[in-house]
Amino acid sequence: MNPPATQAFIKVRDVSKYFDKFCALDSVSLDIELGQKLVICGPSGSGKSTLIRCINRLERHEAGEIRIDGIVVDDSPTGSAVLRNNVGMVFQQFNLFPHLTILENLMLGPVRARKMAEADARDLAMHYLERVRIPEQFSKYPAQLSGGQQQRVAIARALCMAPKIMLFDEPTSALDPEMIAEVLDVIEELADSGMTMICVTHEMGFARQVADMMLFMDHGKIVEMGSPKTFFTAPESDRCKLFLSQILRH
Amino acid sequence: MQLIQFMQFIMSKFCALMPSSLIRLLGLAGLVSLGGCSGNWGWYVVNPATETGRQNLAFLIDGLYYTIGLSVTAICISICLGLLVALPALSNRRAPKAINRIYVELVRAIPILVLILWVYYGLPQVASLSISVFWAGVLALAISDSAFQAEIFRAGIQSIDRGQYEASHSISLNYRDTMRYVILPQAIKRILPALGNQLVYMLKMSSLVSVIGMQELTRRANELVVTEYRPLEIYTVLVLEYLVVILIVSAGVRWLERRLETN
Structure with missing residues (x-):
């Protein structure tokens, strides 16, 4: 079933999520088209990570609906299949598999989940390692790599599953300052190549470069949403102004 | 008999390291325990130099096969x-x-x-x-x-x-x-x-x-004790059998741990 062309690729409708009594997402709605680059920012605890974790079903929302490509994301076979085939994710803590080499980290998904032949998976893995510019590290273990290299491996690992959309959950927050640039460069290239992405980050310079839509969240709600130009120069809400003044002060 | 001399030698070395009151206490305990084994030790039951000793030892050690297989x-x-x-x-x-x-x-x-x-x-x-x-x-x-x-x-x-x-x-x-x-x-x-x-x-x-x-290690030791009536010597061999097996296993596990760590 092909959805009408005007329908957004990801549709988030009135999604709410509670951790016990704490409301992490308060009736959030959002549309993302294919090719769009969305950057989400906001203070910690504002629900930005929870939102993208709900899209990837690492968290289960209690109310509302998330559709990808017109299909409801839930625990049903079609719901998990649409996730498997479309969504890749990069985590703050990299979450590489420490007992596997870099190459094995990249090949695991294609070989086990996609049933790809080992030789093909190896070619695919090397292709993406070259794209993130560390093909020479393929035989090492994650612990032997720097943080920036590990995060680039994590990006390559997600790309090996050929996702239509990439979710980044604060991809540079666990990195030493001198390694942030190499990771952001890779993400920027990916954005230039037309990849759809949602990125939670505090790197405002990067956001200005890459985003075609900015989103500011606070207390589980979307407070402000707009193009980077208006977002950075003329934010409407006071909370967003305060946040930007604090984060851009230095 | 050589063994008794050996034990006495070990005891004297051991005693040199201990305060005198402890030595008396240990000496007393030693006398009591030796009194219970009719004066002389009977290592002949497991002496590998004699035919019966060899047979007895082989009988005991064959239990390893079952102990290890079972475990x-x-x-x-x-x-x-x-x-x-x-x-x-x-x-x-x-x-x-x-x-x-x-x-x-x-x-x-x-x-x-x-x-x-x-x-x-x-x-x-x-x-x-x-x-x-x-x-x-x-x-x-x-x-x-x-x-x-x-x-x-x-x-x-x-x-x-x-x-x-x-x-x-x-x-x-x-x-x-x-x-x-x-x-x-x-x-x-x-x-x-x-x-x-x-x-x-x-x-x-x-x-x-x-x-x-x-018929594992312990059962065989028990059976041999019944026929030979030398519990001290036979059970000492039994203790040593378990000790050797378990020390080897422990070393093996440590080797495996090290090997996995380097990976």
């Missing part, structure tokens, strides 16, 4: 059983968790000796099947140990960071592949020292299977 078979089964019992404990639902708890609490509460007797004498009546001494022993040891294995596996698996599951989910691995390729390889590396402990424990507990007539 290794039992630990393989108990590891599989333990893993099967541990997995429901990781579920978020209440029923699987309860099954795990009941199994662990129940099995842990049964003394191994009692379980051996029950499996060997009781099970054939319940299930109307004949079970050999070996398999009765294996079954009882494996069941008994599986409760502890389950707890070890549960702790090991729970110690793996949640991010590993999330990363597996995000590259579309299903539950089975996540466990098999991501979680268990890391968990097993962490619980290897505990598994080694369990194997040592199992080797020692296998001596209890002697009560149902398994």
Whole structure:
């Protein structure tokens, strides 16, 4: 079933999520088209990570609906299949598999989940390692790599599953300052190549470069949403102004 | 006789390091214990220089085959059983968790000796099947140990960071592949020292299977004591047999740990 062309690729409708009594997402709605680059920012605890974790079903929302490509994301076979085939994710803590080499980290998904032949998976893995510019590290273990290299491996690992959309959950927050640039460069290239992405980050310079839509969240709600130009120069809400003044002060 | 001289020599060296009051106490205890063994030691029963000594030693050492066979078979089964019992404990639902708890609490509460007797004498009546001494022993040891294995596996698996599951989910691995390729390889590396402990424990507990007539190390020593009436010497050999086996196993486990660490 092909959805009408005007329908957004990801549709988030009135999604709410509670951790016990704490409301992490308060009736959030959002549309993302294919090719769009969305950057989400906001203070910690504002629900930005929870939102993208709900899209990837690492968290289960209690109310509302998330559709990808017109299909409801839930625990049903079609719901998990649409996730498997479309969504890749990069985590703050990299979450590489420490007992596997870099190459094995990249090949695991294609070989086990996609049933790809080992030789093909190896070619695919090397292709993406070259794209993130560390093909020479393929035989090492994650612990032997720097943080920036590990995060680039994590990006390559997600790309090996050929996702239509990439979710980044604060991809540079666990990195030493001198390694942030190499990771952001890779993400920027990916954005230039037309990849759809949602990125939670505090790197405002990067956001200005890459985003075609900015989103500011606070207390589980979307407070402000707009193009980077208006977002950075003329934010409407006071909370967003305060946040930007604090984060851009230095 | 050389051995007695050797022992006296060791004692004198030992005494030189001890305060005099302790020496008197030890000397007294030594006299009492020697008094109980009719004056002279009888190492001849296991003297490899004589024909009977050789035969007796061979008889004792042949028990190793059964002790090791019993323990290794039992630990393989108990590891599989333990893993099967541990997995429901990781579920978020209440029923699987309860099954795990009941199994662990129940099995842990049964003394191994009692379980051996029950499996060997009781099970054939319940299930109307004949079970050999070996398999009765294996079954009882494996069941008994599986409760502890389950707890070890549960702790090991729970110690793996949640991010590993999330990363597996995000590259579309299903539950089975996540466990098999991501979680268990890391968990097993962490619980290897505990598994080694369990194997040592199992080797020692296998001596209890002697009560149902398994011809392993302890049973053979008992039988030889009955015919030769030299408990001190024969049981000393028995102690040494267990000591050697277990020290070798411990060294093996440590070697494996080091090997996995360098990877």
